[in-house]
Amino acid sequence: MRAVWTVCRRECSAYFASPIAYIVIVIFLLVVGWFFFSTFFLLNQASLRAFFRMLPVVFAFVVPAVTMRQFAEEFHSGSCEILLTLPVRIPEIVLGKFLAGTIFVAALLVPTLAYPWLVAALGDLDPGPVIGGYLGALLLGAAFAAVGLFASALTKNQIVAFLTGSAICFGLCLVDQMAFFLPEAAARPLAYLAADVHFENIARGLIDTRDVLYFASLGFLALYGTVLVLEEKHG
Amino acid sequence: MIQVERLTKTFGAVPAVDGISFEVRRGEILGLLGPNGAGKTTTLRMLTGYLAPTSGRIRVGDYSIPEDLLEVKKITGYLPESAPLYPEMLVFDYLAFIAAARAIAPADRRRRIEQAAELCGIREVMHQPVAEISKGYKQRVGLAAVMLADPEILVLDEPTSGLDPNQIVEIREIIRRIGKAKTVIFSTHILSEAEATCDRVVIIHRGRIAADRPTAELKEALGGKSRLALLLEGADAEGVERVLAPVPGVERLSCGPPDEAGRISVAVAVAAGVDPRAEIYRRIRGTDWTILDFHLQAQSLEEVFRELTREE
Structure with missing residues (x-):
């Protein structure tokens, strides 16, 4: 477990040494800022609803952009040859990188805490949905970080990793809206796959084990897949 | 120390390494020689556990690959070709990362890093980013990283490729110094290098062994x-x-x-x-x-x- 932390620390410092991290942070804050302030000024509402509603789709693109380099860059530069011959287990490497991705997602969310603060200052803030919203955002971000990591382990091309990762994440956000034309029996299980539905449940302040379990299993599946992909080549 | 038996690696239908067997004794410097594409790098990658062999056996000390891979990795230090270090890290931070990953006790890390830096002559670049140091220094930082955990076996893939003549001499000097106490395997396609540095030379060509002799004997046969x-x-x-x-x-x-x-x-x-x-x-x-x-x-x-x- 010590190795997980070592890998994670290196990943975190690598994030903040690259300009991509800062570009992603700026784009993320601009986009979510626009969603927040458009309702704030245009509709004269001090509410976090629009912010949280758009978060899954925004994360579907932002999180894979954060994680795309994690393995792809190592394969490209060859540094994976050193990493994978250190006396560290592959699951430890994967977990370390996943943890770093999740920490970065959490760091993305920190500046947005200004919105609930603003809402609380101007009007009535219902703390339940806000706490739920941030908890859900963290779960969603972590699950997407695992998916992005998996995509990154498939290729040495960061662009391919980004496109694969966001295609999966975006697909998971849309699947419930695409299911309406299917028969009820098929639509129901398909809707369970929808990341945005589970996120909205939590963001309402309703923390249900089913929703938590959904993100946990999505994350686990993606991480397990990552380990398998790496062990296939380098076991 | 290392026994390789009928080691084979195929990529698709093409055998990159085709049933090679050789042995490396403790304390020996072995040169793996061959033209580009002969299978040197693939062999080294299998010895270090980066690639899984298609068939064949590798025994390292009391351990075998792939069963005791983690144990083999603990006693082996591997420097891949052209030293792919993390470019954004400072040299010191990179060495500290390797020290942590190799589970060197935190109290010992600083001392070990200083020793390795001394041995490889990189004191003056310790606080520069890896991306900004010369190729020769990069290679030396890679060697220092390998030496940090004091491994019994060193595996170096073309440690002098792409260096200028002065740097080549320096790297060879470091390898010889290290080789006094360690088992070293390194690959090269330059003969004079193997001649100058190795105790024994294994020549591979097209994934097979073409010759396996002590350097002195090879020279004598030619004398x-x-x-x-x-x-x-x-x-x-x-x-x-x-x-x-x-x-x-x-x-x-x-x-x-x-x-x-x-x-x-x-x-x-x-x-x-x-x-x-x-x-x-x-x-x-x-x-x-x-x-x-x-x-x-x-x-x-x-x-x-x-x-x-x-x-x-």
């Missing part, structure tokens, strides 16, 4: 086939033939055309086990020629190598 080079002034081809052909041990004479100054160069093929130099000198002293150059060309591994790896 008999030496050649003399002469540069003479005032001589002519017929004269050279007449004077030198009867010397015992001279097998063949070939004279170049005279240059503007009337000098001719002569190559003398010498029979095995005979040294005709003294006699040649005495004969030439009896003429009115002037010797401008007279030396024995020891045949290098280069020629054997070419012979062994010539395309069929």
